[in-house]
Amino acid sequence: MTTLIVRAVILAAVAAAVAIPVGLFSRPWHGWAVFSLGLVLQMVFHFRNFTRLDRWSRNPLVDASLEGEGEWDNIFGRLYRHEKDLRQQIAQREHEIGMLIAAAQALTDGVVLLDLQNHIVFCNQTAEAQLGLKVATDRGQSVVNLVRQPEFVGYLEAEDFSRPLILRPERFRDRVYAIHVIPYAGNRRLMQIKDVTQADRLDQTRRDFVANVSHELRTPLTVLAGFLETLQEIELEPEERNRYLEMMADQSRRMQSIVQDLLTLSAIESAPPPENEVVDMANLIDKLRRDAEALSSGRHTIRVESEGQGDLLGSEPELISAFGNLVTNAVRYTPAGGTITLHWHVSPQGAEFAVQDTGPGIDAKHIPRLTERFYRVDRSRSRDSGGTGLGLAIVKHSLNRHQAQLHIKSEVGKGSRFTARFPASRVNQS
Numbered sequence: 471m472t473t474l475i476v477r478a479v480i481l482a483a484v485a486a487a488v489a490i491p492v493g494l495f496s497r498p499w500h501g502w503a504v505f506s507l508g509l510v511l512q513m514v515f516h517f518r519n520f521t522r523l524d525r526w527s528r529n530p531l532v533d534a535s536l537e538g539e540g541e542w543d544n545i546f547g548r549l550y551r552h553e554k555d556l557r558q559q560i561a562q563r564e565h566e567i568g569m570l571i572a573a574a575q576a577l578t579d580g581v582v583l584l585d586l587q588n589h590i591v592f593c594n595q596t597a598e599a600q601l602g603l604k605v606a607t608d609r610g611q612s613v614v615n616l617v618r619q620p621e622f623v624g625y626l627e628a629e630d631f632s633r634p635l636i637l638r639p640e641r642f643r644d645r646v647y648a649i650h651v652i653p654y655a656g657n658r659r660l661m662q663i664k665d666v667t668q669a670d671r672l673d674q675t676r677r678d679f680v681a682n683v684s685h686e687l688r689t690p691l692t693v694l695a696g697f698l699e700t701l702q703e704i705e706l707e708p709e710e711r712n713r714y715l716e717m718m719a720d721q722s723r724r725m726q727s728i729v730q731d732l733l734t735l736s737a738i739e740s741a742p743p744p745e746n747e748v749v750d751m752a753n754l755i756d757k758l759r760r761d762a763e764a765l766s767s768g769r770h771t772i773r774v775e776s777e778g779q780g781d782l783l784g785s786e787p788e789l790i791s792a793f794g795n796l797v798t799n800a801v802r803y804t805p806a807g808g809t810i811t812l813h814w815h816v817s818p819q820g821a822e823f824a825v826q827d828t829g830p831g832i833d834a835k836h837i838p839r840l841t842e843r844f845y846r847v848d849r850s851r852s853r854d855s856g857g858t859g860l861g862l863a864i865v866k867h868s869l870n871r872h873q874a875q876l877h878i879k880s881e882v883g884k885g886s887r888f889t890a891r892f893p894a895s896r897v898n899q900s
C-alpha cells in the first residue's frame with residue numbers, strides 16, 4: 471500500500487513538473503489542464519484495477535483470472551494466495567469432518583447429539599434405525615417429540631444420567647436398549663444407544679436356569695426330607711419302611727441324574743472344540759443298538775439301516791452321548807411293541823445319523839422348544855421314565871460343536887424322527 475501511495479505521489483509530482491512549465495510558458499489553465507490530465511490518468515488506472523477486484527470479490531474463484539497492473543498485481547497476488555490457502559484449509563476441515571461423520575456412522579452403537587433443549591444436532595444411521603429417526607428431516611426437532619415413550623421422556627426430563635435407561639422400544643418389542651446420556655462441551659449431550667438384547671437374553675436364560683435347577687432339585691429334596699421325617703418320627707412295619715426307603719432311593723437317583731446331566735452340559739460348554747479323531751461309526755452304531763436292546767429288554771424291535779461308506783470326525787465321547795440320548799429317548803417314549811430304527815447315511819454332501827420311532831409323536835408347537843433346558847412335553851411321563859429334561863439340550867450342544875444340526879420331524883400318534891446332519895468337512899469318506 472505504501473508503495474502504491476509513493477507511486478501516486480511521484481506520478482502527481484511528475485504531472486506537476488510537466489504542468490508548471492506549461493502553465494508558466496503558456497497560459498496558467500493549460501498548466502492546470504496538464505496536471506488534471508495526469509491525475510485523471512492515474513484515477514483511470516486505479517479505477518480499472520478496482521473494477522477487477524470488485525468483479526473477482528463477487529465470485530472469488532481460485533484460478534489465475536485475478537491479474538492486476540503494476541503494484542496492484544502484487545496486491546492481487548497476495549489476495550489470491552490467501553483465498554487459495556483458505557480454501558485448502560476449508561477442504562481439509564471438510565475432509566476431517568467427513569471422516570468423523572463416517573466413523574460415527576460406522577459405530578454399531580446408536581449416537582445422537584443433542585443440545586440442552588434435547589434438539590437433535592446429529593444422529594448416526596444406527597440410531598435412526600433404533601429410534602425410527604430421520605436425520606434429514608428431524609434435525610433441530612426435540613427428540614422427546616419424536617420418541618414419545620414415557621420412560622424415555624421421563625429419563626431425559628429427570629436429568630439424572632448417573633444410570634443408563636433400559637428401554638424396550640415400542641417399535642421393536644423384542645429388543646432391549648441401554649441408553650446412556652453423556653454431557654459434553656458444556657451444554658451438549660451425547661446419547662449412546664447400546665443394543666443389549668443378547669446380554670439381556672443371556673441374563674434371562676441364566677436366571678431361568680437357576681430357577682429351573684432349584685425347582686428340579688427342590689421337588690425330590692422335599693420328598694426325601696418328608697420321608698426322612700416320617701421314618702424318624704413314626705415306628706413303621708419293616709415292609710412299609712422298605713417301601714419308603716425304595717421311594718427315597720428313587721428320589722436320590724433322580725437328583726443324581728439331574729446333577730450328572732448338568733455336569734455333562736457344563737463340561738461340554740467349557741471344553742475346547744472337539745478333536746478331529748476318526749469315530750468308527752460301524753462300531754458306534756453297534757454299541758448304540760446293544761444299549762437300546764438292553765434298555766428295551768425285548769419290548770421293542772430295534773433295527774439298523776446304513777447307506778454309504780464313511781466315519782465321522784470329532785469327539786467320540788460327545789457323539790456317543792448325543793446319539794445315546796436320542797436312542798434312549800426313543801426307547802423310553804415308545805410303548806412296548808414299537809419299532810426303533812437307527813439310520814446312518816453318508817453322501818458327498820455330508821452324513822446323517824437318525825433315530826426313528828413309532829412312539830407317541832410330538833405336537834408341532836412343542837418342537838422348537840424341545841432342546842431348551844428342562845423343557846418337557848409331558849412332565850410326568852418324562853419323570854416316570856427317568857428323564858431330566860436335559861437330554862436334548864446336551865444333544866444340541868454336542869452337535870453344534872461338530873457343526874451339525876438337529877432336525878426333528880414328528881407326528882402325533884405316528885412317531886418321531888430325530889436327525890443329526892453333519893457337513894462333509896466332518897466326514898472321513900475313506
Ligand code: ADP
Pocket residue numbers: 795799800803804827829830831832840841845846847848852853856857858859860861862863886
Ligand atoms: P427328558 O429327559 O425329559 O426326556 P429330553 O431333553 O431328552 O428330556 O427331551 C425333552 C422332551 O422331548 C421330553 O420330555 C419328551 O417330552 C420329548 N421327547 C424327546 N424324545 C422323544 C421321543 N422320541 N418321542 C416323544 N417325545 C420325545
